[in-house]
Amino acid sequence: MDEMQEIIKNYVIKEYVEDDTELTYDTPLISGGIVDSFSMVSLKRFLENKYSISIPDDRATPEAFDSVNKICALVREFVK
Amino acid sequence: MSNIGSYDERVNNFNWDIAEKELDFKPGNMINIGWYCSDRICRMGKSGKTALIWEGSAGNEKRYTYDDLRLNSNTIGHFLRSLGIMPGERVCLFMDKIPELYIGFLGILKMGAIAQPLFSAFGDESLFVRLDNAQTTAIITQKKHAPKVRKIMDKMPYLKHMIIVDADPGKPLPEREVAFDMERAEKIDRFELHPTYAETASVLHYTSGTTGQPKGVKHVHYSLISQYLTAKWVLDLQESDIYWCTADPGWVTGTSYGIMGAFSNGVTQCVLDAGFSADNWYRFIEKHKVSMWYSAPTAIRSLMKAGDEVIKKYDLSTLRHLASVGEPLNSEAVIWSEKVFGKPFLDTYWQTETGSIMITNFPGMKIKPGSMGKPFPGITATVIDAETFEPFAEPGKIGLIAIRPGWPSMMRTYWNNETTYQNKFRNGWYLPGDRSSIDKEGYFWFVGRDDDVINTGGHLVSPFEVESALLEHPAVAESAVVAKPDFVNMEVVKAFVTLKPGFTGSKDLDLDIMNFVRKKLSPLAMPQEIEFIDNLPKTRSGKIMRRILHAKEWGEEIGDTSTLEND
Numbered sequence: 276m277d278e279m280q281e282i283i284k285n286y287v288i289k290e291y292v293e294d295d296t297e298l299t300y301d302t303p304l305i306s307g308g309i310v311d312s313f314s315m316v317s318l319k320r321f322l323e324n325k326y327s328i329s330i331p332d333d334r335a336t337p338e339a340f341d342s343v344n345k346i347c348a349l350v351r352e353f354v355k
Numbered sequence: 356m357s358n359i360g361s362y363d364e365r366v367n368n369f370n371w372d373i374a375e376k377e378l379d380f381k382p383g384n385m386i387n388i389g390w391y392c393s394d395r396i397c398r399m400g401k402s403g404k405t406a407l408i409w410e411g412s413a414g415n416e417k418r419y420t421y422d423d424l425r426l427n428s429n430t431i432g433h434f435l436r437s438l439g440i441m442p443g444e445r446v447c448l449f450m451d452k453i454p455e456l457y458i459g460f461l462g463i464l465k466m467g468a469i470a471q472p473l474f475s476a477f478g479d480e481s482l483f484v485r486l487d488n489a490q491t492t493a494i495i496t497q498k499k500h501a502p503k504v505r506k507i508m509d510k511m512p513y514l515k516h517m518i519i520v521d522a523d524p525g526k527p528l529p530e531r532e533v534a535f536d537m538e539r540a541e542k543i544d545r546f547e548l549h550p551t552y553a554e555t556a557s558v559l560h561y562t563s564g565t566t567g568q569p570k571g572v573k574h575v576h577y578s579l580i581s582q583y584l585t586a587k588w589v590l591d592l593q594e595s596d597i598y599w600c601t602a603d604p605g606w607v608t609g610t611s612y613g614i615m616g617a618f619s620n621g622v623t624q625c626v627l628d629a630g631f632s633a634d635n636w637y638r639f640i641e642k643h644k645v646s647m648w649y650s651a652p653t654a655i656r657s658l659m660k661a662g663d664e665v666i667k668k669y670d671l672s673t674l675r676h677l678a679s680v681g682e683p684l685n686s687e688a689v690i691w692s693e694k695v696f697g698k699p700f701l702d703t704y705w706q707t708e709t710g711s712i713m714i715t716n717f718p719g720m721k722i723k724p725g726s727m728g729k730p731f732p733g734i735t736a737t738v739i740d741a742e743t744f745e746p747f748a749e750p751g752k753i754g755l756i757a758i759r760p761g762w763p764s765m766m767r768t769y770w771n772n773e774t775t776y777q778n779k780f781r782n783g784w785y786l787p788g789d790r791s792s793i794d795k796e797g798y799f800w801f802v803g804r805d806d807d808v809i810n811t812g813g814h815l816v817s818p819f820e821v822e823s824a825l826l827e828h829p830a831v832a833e834s835a836v837v838a839k840p841d842f843v844n845m846e847v848v849k850a851f852v853t854l855k856p857g858f859t860g861s862k863d864l865d866l867d868i869m870n871f872v873r874k875k876l877s878p879l880a881m882p883q884e885i886e887f888i889d890n891l892p893k894t895r896s897g898k899i900m901r902r903i904l905h906a907k908e909w910g911e912e913i914g915d916t917s918t919l920e921n922d
Contacts, residue, residue, distance in 0.1 A: 290870060294499040305630040307412045308451065311476060312631055312657070313812070313878035317869045324862045336661070337632045 279350065284343045286321055300344045305337040315340055322346065328353035357718035359588040362729070369732035371763060374584040378619070386576045387551045389432070389465035391583075392618035393425040405623045408597075408643060409454050412629035417454055424458060424618065427537055429546035431455075431462025434535055435493065438516055442467030442549045444492040445559060448604070449473050449482070449500055452628040455520045455537050456604055459495050460614050464557055464576070467549025468492075471559045471571075474605030475500055480824065480875040483507045484568050485561045486514060489770060495535075497521050505529075553577035559770055560607050562707040563808060563817035571770030572607075572707045579615055581711035581764035585731060586616025589703060590649055591676050591718045598624040599640070600649045606814060607707040608680050611764070612649055616711075622647075633661035637669040644673040651681035653812040655688045655700055656843045666695050676718060678703055681813020682845045683801040686725030702727055704801070706787050708779070710764030713787075714756075714799050727791065727799040735759035737784075738793050741805070744782035753792045753802050757784035807901055809838040811846050816880050818901065821848055824875045825882075828868050830858040835891050837905040839884060850882035851891060851904055860887030 280300050288298055291310050304310045310318060319335050322328070330353060339349045359365055378395075380386055396404070402422035409417045419427070440446060446468045450456040456472075463470040471489055473482060475497075482503060486494070493516040494504055504517055508531065515531065522534035551557070558574040586592050590612065598617055602608035617624045625643045629635060631654065640648065677692060677700045684702040693699045701716035704727045714736055716728035730736040737746040738754040747754055760780070769776045779786055790802040809816040818836035825834035833853045838846035852868070854860060865885045873881035892900040906913045 293502055296499065303412060303630075306632050306635055308628070308630045310630070311878050313881060313883075314873060316883050317866060317873060317881060320862075320866045320869065324866055333660075337630065337657075338634070341632070 277347075279347050280343055282325070283322070283346055283350075287318070287343065290317070290321075298343070300347075301342045303341055304343075304346075305341045307341075310340065312337060318346075322350055326350055326354050357588075357591050358593065359591070359717050359719070362717050362720055362732070365588070365732040371580055371584075371733055374580045374763075378580070378583060380580070382553070384552075385548075385550050386553055386579065387464060387548050388557055388576050388579050388615055388619075389428055389461040389463075390548055391579055392461055392615060393421060393428050396421040396618065396621040397425050399621065401621055404621065406618060407454060407457060408623065408625040409452075410625070410627050410629070410639065410643075411453075419454060419458070421618075421621070424461065426542045426544065427454075427458045428461035428465055429543040430540050431459050431535075431537065432466035432546055433543040434518075434540065435463065435468065436466050438493065438518075438533070440466070440468055440493055440516070442551075443469065443556065445469045445471045445489040447471040447473055447486060447489075447491045447494040449475055449477075449494050449496040449504070450520070451475050451497065451499075452603055452609075452626050453497070453520070454626075455495070457614055457626070458537065459520075460604065460610065461618075464551070465546060465548050467551055467555070469556045469559050469573075470610075471561075472604050472606075472610060473561065474603060474877065474879075476879070477503075477605075477877045478873065478875045479503045479506045481569075481820075481877050481880070483510060485571070486511060488561075488568065488571055489559055492516070493518060495520060498523070501532075551576045554767070556767070558610060560610070560707050562607075563815045563820060564775070564806070567775070567817075567819065569817065569820070570772055570775060572766045573768050573770055574710050574764065575767055578611075578710045578764035579619055581762055582611050582616040583619045585712040586612055586620050589701075589712050589715050589717060589731065590616065590647060590678055592617065592620045592622045592647060594621070596622050596647045596675070597643055597645050597673070598622045598647045598649070599627070599643070599645045600624065601627070601651065601654060602649070602680070607710070608649075608651075608813075611711055612680075631657060633658050633665050634668075637666060637671060640671050640674065641669040646673050646675040647678075648674060648676075649678045649680065650700070651813045652679055652684045652688060653681065653844050655679060655684070655692065659688060659691050660843065663695055671696060674698065677701065678715075680705070680712075682810050683727065684725075689722065689724035699724070704728070704799070708766040708785075709758070709762075709787065710766060711762070713758060723794075723798050725800070726794075727801050729797050729799070734762060736799070738791055738799075739782075739784060744784065747793075750793050750795045753790055755805055756787050756789045756791050756799070757781075758787065759783070760785045807837070807905070809836075809846050809848055811838075811841075811848060811879055812844040814879050816848055818848075820876060821850065821872060821880050821882065824872050824880070825850060825852065825868065827875070828871050830854050830864060831868065833891050833899070835899045835901050835904055836882065837901055837908055839908045841883070847883040848880060849884045849886070849908060851886050851888050853888060853891060
């Protein structure tokens with residue numbers, strides 16, 4: 276467990292989970308229907324604001340956003 | 356051989372009684388969509404045929420035969436009746452694409468109530484205005500969506516029941532809430548249908564306009580005549596097909612062709628209740644040997660974006676026929692699908708109010724990529740002058756799409772809004788609100804909407820609704836919402852916002868406003884971009900000039916600015 280994983284997981288729970296669904300770092304977010312393709316835009320914006328990065332649109336794919344761990348891997352590519 | 360055969364022959368010899376005869380319906384007799392989609396198929400000797408293959412996001416699968424459809428819809432109908440729900444009352448379906456949604460729809464219709472499907476991603480405000488307008492008596496939902504309903508329950512004394520299909524066993528529920536487990540409920544084999552007739556209300560779907568609140572589009576049981584025949588001739592549903600309609604029944608395609616058109620034709624259909632990913636979609640087609648695929652331009656463009664390499668991992672050779680709906684399908688997507696799937700996606704044009712396909716490309720017809728195709732047999736459609744409301748005499752001119760009323764699935768009214776309904780007609784034509792032209796060969800070519808409604812991913816979003824939500828955010832003083840071009844979704848929501856004193860535009864505020872609208876309305880309505888500006892363009896009388904902002908986004912001429920207020 277690292278800080279980034281926790282921050283992103285907690286943000287997803289706060290913003291996108293409506294009931295008491297438990298979330299792990301590998302829970303499918305997009306294919307699991309927790310975050311839809313329209314809402315991905317706000318999740319991307321959060322990551323960009325939080326980590327002062329810019330994620331190119333062609334890298335913000337449903338596959339790259341499909342779990343907390345995958346998001347962390349993507350973010351780390353852009354964090355200086 | 357396709358079901359339609361020769362398009363020209365069908366046009367010349369068309370009468371809606373073709374469908375009536377095939378469905379053994381005689382004018383004046385009872386007609387109940389729930390019965391036609393389940394019991395009738397069983398009576399045809401197909402009770403053991405698979406009707407629905409459902410797959411969840413975890414890959415879990417459930418299968419239902421037509422007899423299962425019959426029994427379970429009887430059971431739901433019986434349960435609703437036992438709660439005291441009366442024919443004609445509105446019962447909302449607020450669920451993900453789970454089996455209870457599809458079968459519950461049929462059960463509601465069997466007991467004579469009106470099915471009111473709503474998109475499960477709607478936020479509490481979007482949900483409330485639609486339930487309030489319909490004065491909905493009951494809502495069927497899942498425990499994951501129940502908190503949104505509970506949030507507004509106190510404002511809805513008319514909502515007598517919240518039915519939860521996956522409630523935790525043994526866990527007590529608050530007042531007005533009740534559990535119903537379709538799988539475990541005692542099955543009702545013999546169910547007395549409510550006597551519904553051609554003009555009995557069946558479905559209430561909500562759609563958005565430029566101004567005012569969303570409109571409830573009222574359909575009747577006779578709509579099945581259109582849905583059955585268009586599904587047969589346009590989607591070309593055949594006995595051996597495995598059919599996949601990717602639409603959510605929270606929207607009209609998901610009911611007209613994801614339930615009514617499919618089941619009344621006795622076809623096997625599959626449903627994927629999972630978020631989008633190219634890999635997962637192709638895997639699904641391969642696994643279930645999908646042969647007829649009805650999808651949307653947004654999904655098709657997302658697949659294009661995912662590239663061609665991923666396609667090579669899967670055997671998609673079962674695909675026989677592809678069609679698309681929701682917004683105009685661009686020619687590049689048609690050409691791409693021909694290249695990668697060996698067949699083009701055929702564009703179909705219709706809307707919530709028409710209830711069934713109006714203008715379309717047919718199997719066997721010469722396809723002009725980017726064109727909407729030609730009117731369905733029995734549909735008189737043309738393009739009229741926006742000033743005179745008369746059809747153009749010569750081809751190529753851009754005007755309003757106009758359809759002669761009278762087809763079976765035409766909406767009967769807007770719920771509690773007859774004036775707006777009447778305003779949809781001019782000079783004897785129904786006006787869907789879109790512009791197009793017709794070429795020399797009679798093909799229609801879509802140009803755009805005739806109003807400010809935003810078509811994002813095939814769903815209509817009212818700028819008025821988003822602007823109203825924005826004004827409830829503590830930082831927002833004024834707002835104007837327009838469409839912004841987008842490769843995947845055709846259009847997305849863009850908001851121009853002025854801030855109240857003490858607030859400054861920032862990235863964090865931008866995100867806060869986005870999330871505020873998303874939760875209040877829906878992810879579709881969330882502005883994908885927010886621009887903070889000092890002043891909105893207004894007329895001298897103070898009306899916000901949305902068209903100036905729209906023109907700026909689309910790189911168009913701003914036009915007449917003589918009424919623009921001077922700063």
